[in-house]
Amino acid sequence: xxxxxxxxMSVRDDVKVLDATLRDGGLCNNFRFTDDFVRTLYKTNIKSxxxxxxxxxxxDPDLFNVEEYGPWKFCREEDLRAIVGENISDMKxxxxxxVGRCNFRRDFLPKSxxxxxxxxxxxxxxQIPAALEMIEYFHELGYETTCNIMAVSQAGGYQIEExxxxxxxxxxxxxxxxxxxxxxxxxxASDMALMYIKAVEEAGKKIGFHAHNNQNxxxxxxxxxxxxxxxxxxxxxxxxxxxxxxxxxxxxxGFLKNPKYNxxxxxxxxxxxxxxLRESGVVWGFDLQYMFTGQLNRxxxxxxxxxxxxxxxYCEFYKELLDHE
Amino acid sequence: xxxxxxxxMSVRDDVKVLDATLRDGGLCNNFRFTDDFVRTLYKTNIKSxxxxxxxxxxxDPDLFNVEEYGPWKFCREEDLRAIVGENISDMKxxxxxxVGRCNFRRDFLPKSxxxxxxxxxxxxxxQIPAALEMIEYFHELGYETTCNIMAVSQAGGYQIEExxxxxxxxxxxxxxxxxxxxxxxxxxASDMALMYIKAVEEAGKKIGFHAHNNQNxxxxxxxxxxxxxxxxxxxxxxxxxxxxxxxxxxxxxGFLKNPKYNxxxxxxxxxxxxxxLRESGVVWGFDLQYMFTGQLNRxxxxxxxxxxxxxxxYCEFYKELLDHE
Numbered sequence: 001x002x003x004x005x006x007x008x009m010s011v012r013d014d015v016k017v018l019d020a021t022l023r024d025g026g027l028c029n030n031f032r033f034t035d036d037f038v039r040t041l042y043k044t045n046i047k048s049x050x051x052x053x054x055x056x057x058x059x060d061p062d063l064f065n066v067e068e069y070g071p072w073k074f075c076r077e078e079d080l081r082a083i084v085g086e087n088i089s090d091m092k093x094x095x096x097x098x099v100g101r102c103n104f105r106r107d108f109l110p111k112s113x114x115x116x117x118x119x120x121x122x123x124x125x126x127q128i129p130a131a132l133e134m135i136e137y138f139h140e141l142g143y144e145t146t147c148n149i150m151a152v153s154q155a156g157g158y159q160i161e162e163x164x165x166x167x168x169x170x171x172x173x174x175x176x177x178x179x180x181x182x183x184x185x186x187x188x189a190s191d192m193a194l195m196y197i198k199a200v201e202e203a204g205k206k207i208g209f210h211a212h213n214n215q216n217x218x219x220x221x222x223x224x225x226x227x228x229x230x231x232x233x234x235x236x237x238x239x240x241x242x243x244x245x246x247x248x249x250x251x252x253x254g255f256l257k258n259p260k261y262n263x264x265x266x267x268x269x270x271x272x273x274x275x276x277l278r279e280s281g282v283v284w285g286f287d288l289q290y291m292f293t294g295q296l297n298r299x300x301x302x303x304x305x306x307x308x309x310x311x312x313x314y315c316e317f318y319k320e321l322l323d324h325e
Numbered sequence: 326x327x328x329x330x331x332x333x334m335s336v337r338d339d340v341k342v343l344d345a346t347l348r349d350g351g352l353c354n355n356f357r358f359t360d361d362f363v364r365t366l367y368k369t370n371i372k373s374x375x376x377x378x379x380x381x382x383x384x385d386p387d388l389f390n391v392e393e394y395g396p397w398k399f400c401r402e403e404d405l406r407a408i409v410g411e412n413i414s415d416m417k418x419x420x421x422x423x424v425g426r427c428n429f430r431r432d433f434l435p436k437s438x439x440x441x442x443x444x445x446x447x448x449x450x451x452q453i454p455a456a457l458e459m460i461e462y463f464h465e466l467g468y469e470t471t472c473n474i475m476a477v478s479q480a481g482g483y484q485i486e487e488x489x490x491x492x493x494x495x496x497x498x499x500x501x502x503x504x505x506x507x508x509x510x511x512x513x514a515s516d517m518a519l520m521y522i523k524a525v526e527e528a529g530k531k532i533g534f535h536a537h538n539n540q541n542x543x544x545x546x547x548x549x550x551x552x553x554x555x556x557x558x559x560x561x562x563x564x565x566x567x568x569x570x571x572x573x574x575x576x577x578x579g580f581l582k583n584p585k586y587n588x589x590x591x592x593x594x595x596x597x598x599x600x601x602l603r604e605s606g607v608v609w610g611f612d613l614q615y616m617f618t619g620q621l622n623r624x625x626x627x628x629x630x631x632x633x634x635x636x637x638x639y640c641e642f643y644k645e646l647l648d649h650e
Contacts, residue, residue, distance in 0.1 A: 008512055185580070186511060186545060187333055187552060215576060220511060220545030227512060250613065251541060254620045255510070267613065267640035275637065288575065288592065295579045312600065315592035 004227040011258045014206065014231040018052040019045050019249055022072050023096055025240035026056055029282045031070035037273050038072070039083050041237070044269040046089045048253060049260040052118060052232075054094040055080060060103040080115050092117035092144070099123040099130045104137060111142030118144040120176070125155045128163045132170050139171035146208060146232070148176040152192070153183040153297050164199035174206045174232050179221060182214025182244055182290065183297035186224035193225040201229075208232030211247045213239055214294025216286050218247040223255055237266060238274045240282075243300040243307075244290035283307060288314045292321050330554040336583045339531065339556040343377040344370050344574055347397050348421055349559075349566035351381055354607045356395035362598050363397070364408050366562070369594040371414045373578060374585040377443060377557075379419040380405060385428040405440050417442035417469070424448040424455045429462060436467030443469040445501070450480045453488045457495050464496035471533060471557070473501040477517070478508040478622050489524035499531045499557050504546060507539025507569055507619035511549035518550040526554075533557030536572045538564055539619025541611050543572040548580055562591060563599045565607075568625040568632075569615035608632060613639045617646055 006012045021041060022033060038055075045053045056072030064073060071079040075095045087093055093116050097104055108119070119138045123131040128149070135145045147167055152160055167175050177196050179189060189209070196207045209225040211218035211234070222233055235252045239245035250270070253261045289303035298321070306317050331337045346366060347358060363380075370378045381397030389398060396404040400420045412418055418441050422429055433444070444463045448456040453474070460470045472492055477485055492500050502521050504514065514534070521532045534550040536543035536559070547558055560577045564570035575595070578586045614628035623646070631642050 004512070008510060185333060186549060187329070215579075216541060216544050216573070219541050220549075224511060224545075248541070251616060254540075254616060263643065264640055267643055270613070271637060271639055288595070291576060291579060312596060314596055315589055318588065318592055 005229040006227070009257060012231075015226065015256065015258065016051040016232045017049070017249075017252060017256070017261065018054060018094060018208070018232060018234050019050045019236065020054045020210075020234050020246065021236040021240055021249070023054040023056050024234075024242060024246050025236050025284070026070070026072050027242040028240060028284045029070075029277075030068060031056055031072040033070060033072065035083070037277075040269060040273060042083055044265040046091050047265040048249075048262055049258070050091055050249075052092045052094045054096060054120065055083075056095060058095050058097045058102050058104070058107055058119075060101060060107070062103065063101060075116075077109060077114055077116075084115055087115045094118040094120055096120045096122055096148075097134060097138075099127040099134065104134050108138065108141060108143075116143065118146065118173075120146040120148055121172075122148040122150060122178075124150055125152065125159050125163055128166055132166060135170055135172045144173050145171065146174040146176055147172050148178050148208075148210060150178045151180040151299075152177065153179060153181055153188075157195075160195070161199065164196060168200045168203040168205060172205060174208050175200055176208040176210050176232065176234075177225065177230070178210045179212055181297055181299060182212035182218070182294035184211075184221055185215075185217065186220050189221040190224050190228045193228045193230050197229045206231045208234065210234040212241070212294075212300075213244040213246060213286050214290040214300065216291075218245070219251045219255075222247040222252060238270060238278075238285075240274070240277075240284050243284070243304055244286050244294070245284040289317060292318050296321060296325070329552040331552070334582060337556075340551065340581065340583065341376040341557045342374070342574075342577060342581070342586065343379060343419060343533075343557060343559050344375045344561065345379045345535075345559050345571065346561040346565050346574070348379040348381050349571050350561050350609070351395070351397050352567040353565060353609045354395075354602075355393060356381055356397040358395060358397065360408070362602075365594060365598060367408055369590040371416050372590040373574075373587055374583070375416055375574075377417045377419045379421060379445065380408075381420060383420050383422045383427050383429070383432055383444075385426060385432070387428065388426060400441075402434060402439055402441075409440055412440045419443040419445055421445045421447055421473075422459060422463075424452040424459065429459050433463065433466060433468075441468065443471065445471040445473055446497075447473040447475060447503075449475055450477065450484050450488055453491055457491060460495055460497045469498050470496065471499040471501055472497050473503050473533075473535060475503045476505045476624075477502065478504060478506055478513075485520070486524065489521060493525045493528040493530060497530060499533050500525055501533040501535050501557065501559075502550065502555070503535045504537055506622055506624060507537035507543070507615065508622035509536075509546055510540070510542065511545050514546040515549050515553045518553045518555050522554045531556045533559065535559040537566070537619075537625075538569040538571060538611050539615040539625065541616075543570070544576045544580075547572040547577060563595060563603075563610075565599070565602075565609050568609070568629050569611050569619070570609040614642060617643050621646060621650070
């Protein structure tokens, strides 16, 4: 096994924390956050030392009914500016662009005219060529770029190696290891992270990690991959995200030793905004139904249906899942 | 870093799962479980392949008012037999004996007259001589024994090495690494586990791990120490245990590859007994107040008070904790 990079007391300048609360959390409430919530989260992240804040998706309004979603499904420039102005802070602004779900040639301004700093291109492994086209386009426009390859726990090792080789030759800045199904144990996650690092570090690319909490391992996997050399770490406040949610920002900030990170503002934000949001009926977080799909390395869609139907017959649901294997 | 013992697909015959729901969980409700709950949990554990079930403490009724606690604070032989009869199953019965809180020479029968198989002796590091006296006594009576050294995240390395050397020369069967404050990250937990193993494996002792979930790492730390060679793994149903609770039995059974372990019965038990128990007002599990004491490597007593007072001012509480550092 490889040596760790740094130790539990060291500060690594390559580490960047990305708050994805609005983007992954937005999947829990169709991106219907109040402006007050978004503005306060923006200020909170700045005070907490967060390096990047992801505001949402740049989805194509021709594909999605804008009436059904809050503004952060689309991240229009004017909506972003209504919150961040010119973003005079040190924190950078990120948005996500899904392959096949955005009109990127129409909907992105040149970086010089936008407050967006980074575009994260999300794709499945078979969509890498399409992702590369977008990455090169965004690079030309002047943005930092990432490629977030989803669902790799179901992809073959050969496919992943091919994808990484293609990305190593691209203009992409960061390649994300994404545990879409919360199926990784720290041992897998670290082995995968080392494979990603080995494939692209000579090309000067950084690696990121995006966790899901299906087996209550989102934080553990995040700090384990960090210790192997991953630099970009996704987290969300209280782990808010689809299904079982993500790595909790408060756990991560409490772990990192760089004194630029601090917890106070996040705690106040949790008290004033997150607890009321949960009380209003927005649901996310670890529960048995997600544990099952994580253990079985499957998409959580059936678990999400179990949750939305407010079912409590865990044993019956587990048997149903195994019947469908 | 040391090589792992086994891998994610292998079955290790040295691995033993101990369900501590009644003992650590009993700290949440003063051991007031119904007989139906206890009897069903006993049957559930047998069906699930659990190797040891810990029923509670053997506390001294002269020190504790028996009116204030349910029977599993004291684990009288007749109460045990009312549940398990002669325990004709393959699952073994464990109880815990705290140094200084039990009258061990009076309250333990010879093994030949008891359904108890294993006595777990819990102590702080400075109580090792007292623990050794108890261990040798229990060994003479015919019991399997463990020594669970608590709060080692605050003990000096030299003290721990001394304690392990003394235990290596004793009759003890298993030595537990106990993360009382939920302060360990997987990296610490594994380093500690390797230190324990190195100190006592030549003497033929096994190592156990008992996690607390203050930083949502109880399961992660358990499987990480397992991969380094720890054999005895404590868990509780739904992680029920003092404060932030323990490693969840369902996560652990879902992880282990030995086909003797299975989830179905535990899931049914959760539906029928654990969910109603929570709904009745018994409180445990991860929350921010426990995260703070875990991050600060402190006893959770202030966090438990915060919980019982139903406070929600996390930021203020965090500041109070730091003021008391």
